[in-house]
Amino acid sequence: MATSQPRYRVPAPKFRPGDEPDFSDLKLQPAGEAKRPGIDCSWKDTVDHATGLVGALDHNHQAVGEWNPELDPDTLREGLRHMVLTRVYDERMQKLQRQGKMSFYMKSTGEEAVSVAAAMALRDSDMVFPSYRQQGILFARGRDIVDMMCHCISNSRDNLKGRQLPVHYTWAEGNFFSISGNLGTQFPQAVGWAMGARYKNEDQVTASWIGDGTTAEGDFHGALTLASTYRAPVIFNVVNNQWAISTFQGIAQGDAPSLAVKGLGYGLPSIRVDGNDFLAVYAATKWAADRARAGHGATLLELYTYRAAAHSTSDDPSGYRPKEEATKWPLGDPIERLKNHLIGLEEWDEQRHEAMEAELNDLVVKSYKEAESYGTLHDGPLSPVPSIFEDVTADTDWRLIRQRQDLGV
């Protein structure tokens, strides 16, 4: 029987389906207010940052404060373009999934700044260990869209030979690690890579991303412990998009005042950043990368954002949150905000924006046509069947030789 009063606290989100979402009592530090500590700062200098919010784009879409990265308009337009491309690509792929062209898809809608701005603030030679929701990095680093699609539709040109679920990209040439379906495993791996880079006397920085829900995993703790102990040149990005499938972020956060604050316990400078503010994400990432490169060790960045779409094509959020929550999100949409900033600077206008959207849409449609010419999961051609026996280890032992015979291929 249900007891009237739960006997321990089980946190619940403010709003459930049917409720009117209202974020007005979410007290967020205004853009421009947070100070920018030196890159040689200690964790103590970031106590306020860990519970505050680093922002650079204010309500009027103007760049303000110490965290304004002062990017030139070309760079801003490039960022906007990557974000729009990410969104257009996501939309199209989701549609194609609905049409049965691929088994599964995951959008990053509303979170495009998190990946695009970070990728642009890093060097292309810096290593990334993303989760499944940072496809924006690939666009920012110029990965071929047809190649990305070939992976997602598991066709004969999938660089992963059809072995991984869609969106679980790998791109070694682009310094993009193999995405794992197991949450959080990449976080401590990134520390190992970062130490490896130092070992080889390279000045490469390593960045990794996990979600708010994933901070609860043991690997989160292992990663921060390693980085704190060995002072590894790594950036830990926690993408707080408020949801972990159907679970709101309070189940991972508990009584902690933010997720960034967790980094302080390891003596790591830790900053909460407006994740929908392209400029802020850029500036914070650049700051963390500079720190790492200068030998000051790791930084934790909490990117405060909102997962505007479903978790994946297997999920329907109407069962657990109000439909309008995304539109009520007080930090807005990262594309709109950067676009308006550029318009305010008179470096952009609605017409150019529409033209760009149309162009990118065409690019995506055209790319998909080409990708499909190399096959689809449903109709093939796929990677040859015998390829399932390859790459298990460097050599092929008698067991796989027999098994391949057994399969008759």
Place this chain on the structure above:
Amino acid sequence: MATSQPRYRVPAPKFRPGDEPDFSDLKLQPAGEAKRPGIDCSWKDTVDHATGLVGALDHNHQAVGEWNPELDPDTLREGLRHMVLTRVYDERMQKLQRQGKMSFYMKSTGEEAVSVAAAMALRDSDMVFPSYRQQGILFARGRDIVDMMCHCISNSRDNLKGRQLPVHYTWAEGNFFSISGNLGTQFPQAVGWAMGARYKNEDQVTASWIGDGTTAEGDFHGALTLASTYRAPVIFNVVNNQWAISTFQGIAQGDAPSLAVKGLGYGLPSIRVDGNDFLAVYAATKWAADRARAGHGATLLELYTYRAAAHSTSDDPSGYRPKEEATKWPLGDPIERLKNHLIGLEEWDEQRHEAMEAELNDLVVKSYKEAESYGTLHDGPLSPVPSIFEDVTADTDWRLIRQRQDLGV
């Protein structure tokens, strides 16, 4: 080949064998200085406590400040007695191990206040999930010494039927959980138990202990995450005895300023306590238990102390630290300090102390004689051989029936 300069930071202790240990630059907050927040405080109110040091016994062995628990002399004498008994027992058991009477032993020398004061501040009905170095709890709770010894020498009266290594006690009647050899596993289990107590509407508090080195384990993070989320009535004790076998605590702590500070990242009030100060450990534990019982959730206590003996009978610390480090430890010895406090109060004297030592020594010697009458590991009698097939599950399936036949017992 060795590089002259390590390419990442590998923390090292200040002193190695041959060095002259000198802790004079260890800045420790003086006893009496730390404020005592209300039990309904938030993590923020303990930021200074997490990097400071809560103490009640000052350099002159006087009780000072807000954390003085104001215990009556009888209670203090009782605490002293339990600590001395713990030490005498440890000494004797170690000797017996050297004589081949048991396979293994682990002393808690120098850390007796951590377990004894905590056990006395808790109710006997409160549940404890200790590590292998809190035997003091058993003395404080009045467990039969002969029973403890019978376990350690694995004889016919071992309540664990010879299944566990010595010192891995279990005592359900005494609300003392089964000690695991796997580090840290008990921490999140304690949260489950604490939630279970709430579920049953009991006001039982649960306390658990791990070492400094063990804070690095994933289970540490899991435990604090659970407790923070469900606001469980649990006390997390981190016994920072400076060493994890041969590894100094800086390998787990990294750039963090203390181990207590880790609790802040979960929004838990977190306090560093002078672990060699009986009064401070008592007061801090009582405070945390009151918090938990009143429904305010979990507390992290770092008990700052020093492992004066070897890790275990398998270890020889002369290979990794200066021999005199323990005697140079600036927080002294918990028994000496409480004894001197009582003497200062004119409630104790050297003579009575010696008499008590002699009495407890006799008790331990006599107890061992009795224990040995029930057998020893070496000469038996042990628990009957067929008992190895019992208690695997409630029923015994055909596999164990066959296997027992196979063994011919």
Place this chain on the structure above:
Amino acid sequence: MAKMNMIQALNSALDVAMENDPNVLCFGEDAGYFGGVFRVTAGLQKKYGLDRCFDAPINEAAIAAMAVGMAAKGLRPVAEIQFADYIFPAIDQIVSEMSRIRYRSAGQFTQPIVVRSPWGGGIRGGQTHSMSPEAFFTHVPGIKVVIPSNPYDAKGLLLASIESDDPIIFFEPKRIYNGPFDGQADGALQSWANHPKGEVPEGHYTVDLNKAEVVREGSAVTVVTYGTLVHVALAAAEKSGIDAEVIDLKTLTPYDIETISDSVKKTGRCIVANEAPRTSSFSAELAAQIQEDCFWSLEAPIHRIAGWDTPYPHAHEWSYFPGQQRFINAMKSVTETV
């Protein structure tokens, strides 16, 4: 009796258990408000309250440990691991703790826990939503492993598991949550509605944890398997016309050696099958024990059908999953051996 698919049957088992015993509670990632990504815990939070069915942080080790602590205190927790592929972070708490606490405490503390987890392949889940990691757990003394193959058994076995005083790893073949699967990926989707084991009593009943079931009698060869492959084996017998006796194991540890031996001694031939990679999979244990117990009756080597010794591939799932054709080939080869 009602028509239920396996999800409904499992949900009904939890409902009955929670209704009957206030010490039963359940939790897991997305298991609370939403009722689980497969909806097995749907409605339970609403019915029984926030503290009896709730969302857990994404930390499988902590989920298992919470269950360990609660069970030691006297509750009967049912913990969900969202996919069997994600049970590995919890395996230390299961192997080193849950499975041994009764033994190491000489019975002072017990562990009445069920760890439920959607399991197995055939749903295009790729390498992290398709694993069959049962062999790992069958190697651990002190825990039992249960895998149902239909709604009726699912409910009865889950209730028996919750009522058991020992820890049980309860794997749910997600491919057959909604209907049986004959191993032909391009065949029509089937539903439990027309299957006799889709008839499920609404109230309390249990299915014996120590008993395998002969789900098809036959004389030519014994096929021992569990989960989804039970249906593939049955379909292969029908299709090939080979008179196979098919045994649904249900409980893997301890497995019902008597039912297996009786059958193999009768047929003289045996196939053991599982989805997991072949080497050291549970069919190895079965084959090793059967050859020992039935050596003098065997007229051909025991044949193992299993996944290949590779990670589970995504696009070529149907070249990996042991489908009908592999069963038919094996049945032919085993029965033709003289």
Place this chain on the structure above:
Amino acid sequence: MAKMNMIQALNSALDVAMENDPNVLCFGEDAGYFGGVFRVTAGLQKKYGLDRCFDAPINEAAIAAMAVGMAAKGLRPVAEIQFADYIFPAIDQIVSEMSRIRYRSAGQFTQPIVVRSPWGGGIRGGQTHSMSPEAFFTHVPGIKVVIPSNPYDAKGLLLASIESDDPIIFFEPKRIYNGPFDGQADGALQSWANHPKGEVPEGHYTVDLNKAEVVREGSAVTVVTYGTLVHVALAAAEKSGIDAEVIDLKTLTPYDIETISDSVKKTGRCIVANEAPRTSSFSAELAAQIQEDCFWSLEAPIHRIAGWDTPYPHAHEWSYFPGQQRFINAMKSVTETV
């Protein structure tokens, strides 16, 4: 040639590897300054520097993950897990990551990693210092499992493992670190100094990872085993006078099926043995495969010797550990079967 015990041989392997290849480094709990609780990494920090041999925090998952990241970057990490019993917190990084990264990235990233760990029973270590968890890892595609039985092989196999481009779980039978053990707990301690395999070259050499070795030729029965039990099997053959052929497996996955089959086809009888709890232990895989490959040569059921299906007990260790008498009984029973 020098006389070395197994600890010295392993230490020498690490020394040679680190000397030859700057990409080799090693770490683990207490592995740095102190050189490991069993001293396998002794002296390496001093010789090669703080960043090539160092202490790790007590988090086995993080230790494995650090190795994964470093190996992907092109290093050859050798990670120590202090006891095999403590490998479970790391198993997710091993099963879900290390073992699959080559496959899932289609070769873009590789994992040349050795995870070393003292393993097995016989040292009065109780249930958390005695485990033999090799079966878990033999079930994982993409990793290899290696277990030496003497100093010469230990060094050669460890060097071959470090030079391998794939992840290897390298278990070290700690009972025989200092000398061979014939399975008689009350017998005199033996030393490697008088054993031919205690002669170890100081420099570089490797032992083939894919080859088992017939360490005793015989005609009556084939005994397949590895680690400590190799010596127990040899002693049992001498003591019983039964002319057993003893095979030291060395590499468990992939095991050398050819050497095994050749022998079993010759003797017609077979015993497989391991220390781990019997159900789903590695001897199950061996028995299952041997009965398949050698069915027509077998004159008796393959006999499994294993630990009991209980946690590893402390006081009654010698009633648990498969000692000489159990080997002798098995040899008699298998050879007397007609």
